[in-house]
Amino acid sequence: QQPVQSPQAVILREGEDAVINCSSSKALYSVHWYRQKHGEAPVFLMILLKGGEQKGHDKISASFNEKKQQSSLYLTASQLSYSGTYFCGTEIGSYNTDKLIFGTGTRLQVFP
Amino acid sequence: NAGVTQTPKFRILKIGQSMTLQCTQDMNHNYMYWYRQDPGMGLKLIYYSVGAGITDKGEVPNGYNVSRSTTEDFPLRLELAAPSQTSVYFCASKTGAKETQYFGPGTRLLVL
Numbered sequence: 001q002q003p004v005q006s007p008q009a010v011i012l013r014e015g016e017d018a019v020i021n022c023s024s025s026k027a028l029y030s031v032h033w034y035r036q037k038h039g040e041a042p043v044f045l046m047i048l049l050k051g052g053e054q055k056g057h058d059k060i061s062a063s064f065n066e067k068k069q070q071s072s073l074y075l076t077a078s079q080l081s082y083s084g085t086y087f088c089g090t091e092i093g094s095y096n097t098d099k100l101i102f103g104t105g106t107r108l109q110v111f112p
Numbered sequence: 113n114a115g116v117t118q119t120p121k122f123r124i125l126k127i128g129q130s131m132t133l134q135c136t137q138d139m140n141h142n143y144m145y146w147y148r149q150d151p152g153m154g155l156k157l158i159y160y161s162v163g164a165g166i167t168d169k170g171e172v173p174n175g176y177n178v179s180r181s182t183t184e185d186f187p188l189r190l191e192l193a194a195p196s197q198t199s200v201y202f203c204a205s206k207t208g209a210k211e212t213q214y215f216g217p218g219t220r221l222l223v224l
Contacts, residue, residue: 002154032212041202041215042155049210087154089213096209098143098162099170102154 001026003090003103012078012110020073020106022088029096031064031071032089035082042087046073050094075108083110114138116216118203124222125193133188133219135203143206144186145213146170146178148199155202161186193223 003024010018022031030049033056034042046056048064048071056062061074075082085107089100119134137144142163147155147170157170161180175197177189186205190197200220204213 030210041217044212044214047210047212053210055210055212089155098209099157099160100155100213101157101171102147105154 001092001101003088003101005086005088005103005106007106008104009107010109012082012108014078014080014110014112016078016110018075018078018108020075020086020088020108022071022073022090022103024069024090024092026069026092027094028064028066028069028071029091029093031062031091032100033060033062033071033073034087034089035084036087037084045086078108078110080110080112083108116203116205116214118201118216118219120219121217122220122222124224125190126224127193127195129193130189130191131193131221133190133201133203133221135186135188135216136184137186137203137205137214137216138184139205139207139214140183141205141207141214142183143208143213144180145204146176146186146188147202147204148172148197149202149218150199158188158201190221195223197221198223 033045036042088103145160146158159178203216
């Protein structure tokens, strides 16, 4: 049931763009994106809900394809502060369950 | 407003010992969660609660117990600690459905 994230790791120069994907074998009600820096707690970035509702960060965008059971996180004009590991958390099913199953993670490093 | 607090920050246990990890939130959130994160891995849900007196199992509940007698507190009990329980434990809370989870700083546990 664990969603699969791709790529596993990304290396960028400042100002470059990146896309991180989260794919599930099950139907999804919502996808939550978090960033975690080494030794710290995950920090919320975005929520994408079935039906198109979104909440989150104004400098990061994401998409949710319900039919394909996939979500993508778009990081544009990356900054050094974007470095960290990105996780998607998925609510599996057709309705709200309040439980998140987290993906495998994507490690992003941004260099000057 | 302290958010989600966890104690202790770090603990070493011997095999077979027991301990309680404390989690408190001051945001009046109904929903609370316990996750574990093994090195280089994603978060796995242990137990969660949708309100005082209500708890339910997550993906990896074996070896753990929880209780929720108040809205603010959600302690996690480890009975008979095993090396496989070496991990970082995160507590999280949220206000309700369709909302993000806010994470505490984590408790690093080493079982030797």
